[in-house]
Every structure is written in C-alpha cells, then in structure tokens.
Amino acid sequence: MSVSNAPFWFRLLVLMLFACWLPGGVGFAQGQAAGQLVLQTTDASTGLETPVRVRLTRNGFAVKKLPKEAVAVMYGVWDHADGYGYQPDSSFYVNGRFTLDLAPGTYRLALSKGPEYIDQQHELQIRPGQIYRGNYKLARWVDMPQKRWYSADDHIHIRRSPREDSLLLTWTRAEDIHVGVMLRMGDFWETYYQQYAWGEKGVYQKGGYLLTTGQEDPRTPELGHVVGIGASASVRYKNEYYLYDKVFDRLRELGGLGGYAHQAETFHGYRGLVLDGLRGKVDVLELLQFCASDNPLIVEHYYHLLDLGIPVTAVAGSDFPWCGKDHDKGRPERSARIGNARFYTYVPDSLNYNNWKAGLTAGHTYVSSGPQLLLEVNQKLPGDKLEVSKGTTLKITARAWGHATQVPLQTLEIVGHGQVLGRVTANAAGQSSEQLSLELNLPAEKGIWLAARAYGGKQQAAHTTPVYVYVDGKGFHNPATAPQYLKLSQKYLQELKKDIKHKSDDPQMRAWHYRAGLKRRIAETSIVIKELKQKLR
Structure with missing residues (x-):
C-alpha cells in the first residue's frame, strides 16, 4: 500500500513522525x-x-x-x-x-x-x-558611553506608532543602539513607514536609549536619496520633487540636518551631492553602510567635497530592512540587521534628544562597523574648526579599540587631504589587535582637513569626521586636488544635463519633468565651480 493511498490516520501519523526528525x-x-x-x-x-x-x-x-x-x-x-x-x-x-x-x-x-x-x-x-x-x-569589551560617545543608527525603516515605541526600543537596545532614527521613506508617488510625530514630539526615551524620527525623502534614481534628521516636521514637496535644495533649506529652518544616503554612491547620488553640496546645502553624508558594496566604507565622494573646502559630517546607518553584509550574495535571510553600520556622537552632558542633536550638529562623530575610534587635533574634536597661524604645531592623536577575536584591529591611519600621513599596524611594537595609537606633530603650513580611519576584520572599518584646520584665516581645501575635483563636478553636472534633455518613458525617471528648475540649479552650481577655480588656486 502506498502512503498516498493509505487511510488519513496513517498518513497523519507518518507526517507527525517525520516532523519529529526535521532539522x-x-x-x-x-x-x-x-x-x-x-x-x-x-x-x-x-x-x-x-x-x-x-x-x-x-x-x-x-x-x-x-x-x-x-x-x-x-x-x-x-x-x-x-x-x-x-x-x-x-x-x-x-x-x-x-x-x-x-x-x-x-x-x-x-x-x-x-x-x-x-x-x-x-x-x-x-x-x-x-x-x-x-x-x-x-560583558562589554569597550564602553564608549563611559567616554561620552553614544551610538546611533540613522537609517531604520519601520512603521511606528506610540504603541510600538517600547517594543522598538527593545530592538535597538538589544543592538546597543542609543539613538535609533526611524525614517519615513518616500518616492515620487507615495510615502512609506509612517511616523506619528516629529522633533521632540516624536522622541521616545527610556534610560540612556531613545528613538527619534527622520526622513529618507526625496529619493530618485537620477539624483540619489536624501536623509533628513532632527527636523520638527517632515518636509515633502511633491510638485517640486526633484528640487532637493528646497528640502534641505526647509529642514534647516525646522532645526534639522539634511544630506545624502548610501555614501552618495548609488542612484547617482554623487550628482545630487555635487549639485547641492557645492552650493552649501548639505550637512551630512552616510559614509558607512552595507547597501552599495561589501566594503562598507566608501570615501570617494566624501573626500571630493572635503578637498573642495566644504565641511560635511559623517553619519552611518543600517538601512534596515533593506541592506546588509550579504545583500549581494544570494543570502536574503542574512541581509539586514539594525546597527550593523552605526555612528557615534560625542555628548558631554546627559544623553537626551537635544544634547545628542547638538553634538551631531557640531559634527562630533565617527562611523563604525566594529572598531572604535577617537581623534583629537590640538584638543579639538572631529567637526571642530581649528584656527592657527602658519608654523603652529598640530598635535594629532588617534586611538582605536578592538577585540582580539570579534573586532581584531589591523591598521590605524591619520589622513590629511585624503593622503595617509601616518599609519600603524597591529604587529608593530607597542600595538595590538585590541588597541592602536598614533601621534603626529605636523607643522601648519596651509589649511587642511584631518581625519582618522581604522580597519579591523572583514567588513570592519571606522572613520571620523575631520577636524578642519584654517591657517591664517584661509580655508582647509586641497589646492593639489581641487582642479580635478572641480572638473569631476562639471562631469557630474553634464551627466544630469544629458538626462533631463529628453523626455523619458520610464515612469521612475522623472527628472526631465523638472528640466527648467534643474537647469537653473545646474547653472548656479556651474557659477560656484568657476568661483572656486579662482579661489582654490
């Protein structure tokens, strides 16, 4: 008798016995x-x-x-x-x-x-x-809150009402995320992951952990994705959707910060970063994330703006539930995790929403997927402006912490104008896979931005926001690379001009519909490029 022809009771018994031995x-x-x-x-x-x-x-x-x-x-x-x-x-x-x-x-x-x-x-x-x-x-292997640095994930997509607050805070606390930023997401047609309140009204805090509200909107394939943090209301101009600068200006008016997601790498975000960044509209850039690449730290577009003398604060986030360490390896079951990319903010006083936002606004941040990293330049923190006279000695101190098996440090670097000024490895004398330190004394000859970065095991990296050094009142741009970055900026603008030249039948590609407004903004940015060519010699 085959199982398929057996009585129901017999088939049920076979199924129950089989279930007992399933992995x-x-x-x-x-x-x-x-x-x-x-x-x-x-x-x-x-x-x-x-x-x-x-x-x-x-x-x-x-x-x-x-x-x-x-x-x-x-x-x-x-x-x-x-x-x-x-x-x-x-x-x-x-x-x-x-x-x-x-x-x-x-x-x-x-x-x-x-x-x-x-x-x-x-x-x-x-x-x-x-x-x-x-x-x-x-048990902790490192205690960054004790050093007054608090972790945040700036890119979590989960629909939230007051009823879910305590549950979601358990999720972020389980990942030791002190500030979880819940982003309402938008596109040309609709918004998703709705949030019930903004600004202080949207804050839920218990002890040293809190949730707050932000936005990823606008989002387009021609200009990239905007991230907004800390505003007292959401900002959305549906009928002027591709005019990102209006969103950035309004976010600032509402006490928030705006910038670009995904390292400005995907969805042609580098175009938007140049279009808005060169006109002083951009506050932050997601520098570390697992959306664009297996390598979570992508610095090319960040260094582009920094070398042109434009300060931008480094932030990071998971983009849960969209992105993860194995997002492109056919392993969707392992593709997302809250806090797998995060940033730390220095908060010298008690951690609350306003104190945290003040630290973020000041640029006192570093991003990390494992290593912990601190930088000081003449006792100034990342994000600070340091004004000195020519010949002043810049004392640069960088320290990184790791764990021998979980976050094994490999290298620590001090970077100036995108170049490695100093480097130590874990096998050098006095260094280890658990702690790296590096000190440099650099004479201030011209303005420069200075940052630190560290690398641990596979996919483990960290990078600070720079300290911006002004010498005799002059800016921190890089004269050596400014011409090539200005030329690259023009190339990105030409790409955009080509995109909006003709009507597209693709319903997602709507930039052409805003041709007149984008042309004006491209022209404004082109004028800025001409002025920078003269100024940054």
Whole structure:
C-alpha cells in the first residue's frame, strides 16, 4: 500500500513522525517528553536584565518556534509585512528572559548585543522532562558611553506608532543602539513607514536609549536619496520633487540636518551631492553602510567635497530592512540587521534628544562597523574648526579599540587631504589587535582637513569626521586636488544635463519633468565651480 493511498490516520501519523526528525524541528519521538529552556540575560556591569539578540539552532538549522517572550514588530521592504517575530537571519529579540519547550537534543545558542559587547556561543543539551536553566552575563569589551560617545543608527525603516515605541526600543537596545532614527521613506508617488510625530514630539526615551524620527525623502534614481534628521516636521514637496535644495533649506529652518544616503554612491547620488553640496546645502553624508558594496566604507565622494573646502559630517546607518553584509550574495535571510553600520556622537552632558542633536550638529562623530575610534587635533574634536597661524604645531592623536577575536584591529591611519600621513599596524611594537595609537606633530603650513580611519576584520572599518584646520584665516581645501575635483563636478553636472534633455518613458525617471528648475540649479552650481577655480588656486 502506498502512503498516498493509505487511510488519513496513517498518513497523519507518518507526517507527525517525520516532523519529529526535521532539522530544527521541535517535536519528539518515541513518546519522549519535551525538555524546557529557561534563559536569562543580564548586563555584566549592572547585574540587571538586558535585551539581547538570540539565535537558536539545531543541526545547523534555526529552530522554528518562538518563545512567547520574543519581542515582535511588523517590518519589511516597501512597508510590507515580510517579518514579525523573527529577524531576517532567524534570530529574535527578548527583553532579558524567555522560556521555550524543546524536543530533547543538542542545540546551539548565540547571544549578541551589538559590537561593543562580546558575542556568546553556547551548546545546550536538552533532556526529556528536564529544565535547562541558562543565566548568561553580557560583558562589554569597550564602553564608549563611559567616554561620552553614544551610538546611533540613522537609517531604520519601520512603521511606528506610540504603541510600538517600547517594543522598538527593545530592538535597538538589544543592538546597543542609543539613538535609533526611524525614517519615513518616500518616492515620487507615495510615502512609506509612517511616523506619528516629529522633533521632540516624536522622541521616545527610556534610560540612556531613545528613538527619534527622520526622513529618507526625496529619493530618485537620477539624483540619489536624501536623509533628513532632527527636523520638527517632515518636509515633502511633491510638485517640486526633484528640487532637493528646497528640502534641505526647509529642514534647516525646522532645526534639522539634511544630506545624502548610501555614501552618495548609488542612484547617482554623487550628482545630487555635487549639485547641492557645492552650493552649501548639505550637512551630512552616510559614509558607512552595507547597501552599495561589501566594503562598507566608501570615501570617494566624501573626500571630493572635503578637498573642495566644504565641511560635511559623517553619519552611518543600517538601512534596515533593506541592506546588509550579504545583500549581494544570494543570502536574503542574512541581509539586514539594525546597527550593523552605526555612528557615534560625542555628548558631554546627559544623553537626551537635544544634547545628542547638538553634538551631531557640531559634527562630533565617527562611523563604525566594529572598531572604535577617537581623534583629537590640538584638543579639538572631529567637526571642530581649528584656527592657527602658519608654523603652529598640530598635535594629532588617534586611538582605536578592538577585540582580539570579534573586532581584531589591523591598521590605524591619520589622513590629511585624503593622503595617509601616518599609519600603524597591529604587529608593530607597542600595538595590538585590541588597541592602536598614533601621534603626529605636523607643522601648519596651509589649511587642511584631518581625519582618522581604522580597519579591523572583514567588513570592519571606522572613520571620523575631520577636524578642519584654517591657517591664517584661509580655508582647509586641497589646492593639489581641487582642479580635478572641480572638473569631476562639471562631469557630474553634464551627466544630469544629458538626462533631463529628453523626455523619458520610464515612469521612475522623472527628472526631465523638472528640466527648467534643474537647469537653473545646474547653472548656479556651474557659477560656484568657476568661483572656486579662482579661489582654490
């Protein structure tokens, strides 16, 4: 008798027995009683229960059963309900404890809490009818808040109402993100991931962690994607959608900052960055992210503006749930994680929304996917303007922190005008994979921007916003590269002019519709380029 022709009760029994032996299955065979996992996670420094990210596997497969304590919020690309309790890699978040009935067997438990905490891996043996109690302490290998530097993810896309605030804060706390920026996303037609309030009214804070609201809008394939942070209201000009400068101006009027997402690398963002950056409209640039490349740190377009003497603050974000470390490797289940790219802001006083925004506005930031990095130039922080007279000694100090196995440091560099001025490696005397330090004394001959960058293991990098050095009142531009960057700026403007010359039948390509307004802005930027050619000699 074939199974397909067997009675229903027989087919059901076969199915139940088969399910018991499926990888990651939670059933039990031969009448075995289930066991139980009771887990608690605490912060090693405080002794208090702490939110964590959990991944439970059996035979290499994720266990297909969530504890009732799993913190679930709807999320997905294009604001669809693609996920809920599970994260894209089949992990889940809990607020310090959970209980789960499991079939007897051997399991692997992975616990993590962002890059400043040491990841944990445990093997669990679940026995029939018995309780396995796991009490785990999550310990930091570095404590950046103690140094007054606080992590933020500027690019999280999740629809939010007041009801989800406490749940979403558990998610960001589980990744040790102190400031989670929830972005409403827009395009020419619609907006997505709606947010219920803006500015201080949109802030939800508990202890040293908070959520706030921002926008990724406008977004076009010809000019790139705009990111707006800290404004007291959203800004959207549907009938003037490609005129980004109107958005940037209004964001500033509303107390916010505006700039470009995705390192200005994708969606021709470098065109918009030149068009708006050269006219002084851009405040920030997402310098580190896993959307455009496996290499999360892409500096070409950043250095373009800096070498032309235009200050821009470095920020970073995950673009959850869109981008991740394996986004282009056919592994969508591992493609997104809150906080996998983040930036740190110096907040000397207590962490709250206004103090954090003040630090961000001042440019006191560095971006990181693992290494921790600090820079000082004559006791000035990243983002600061340092005015000196010619011949003054610039004392430059850079320090990086890592972890021998989790974030193994490789190199630390001091960069000036895009060139490496000093470099140390982990195998040099007095250095290690856990700490690198570098000091330089540089005579101030001309204006210069100075930054630090560090590299750890695969896909682990960090970069500071520069300190901007003015010598005898003159700017920090780079005379050696300014001509080529101005020529490149003209090339980008010509690309845009070509795009808007003819009507496009592609419904996504709408720049031609704003031809008159864009031509005016291109002409304004061309005048700026001519003026810079004279000024930056």
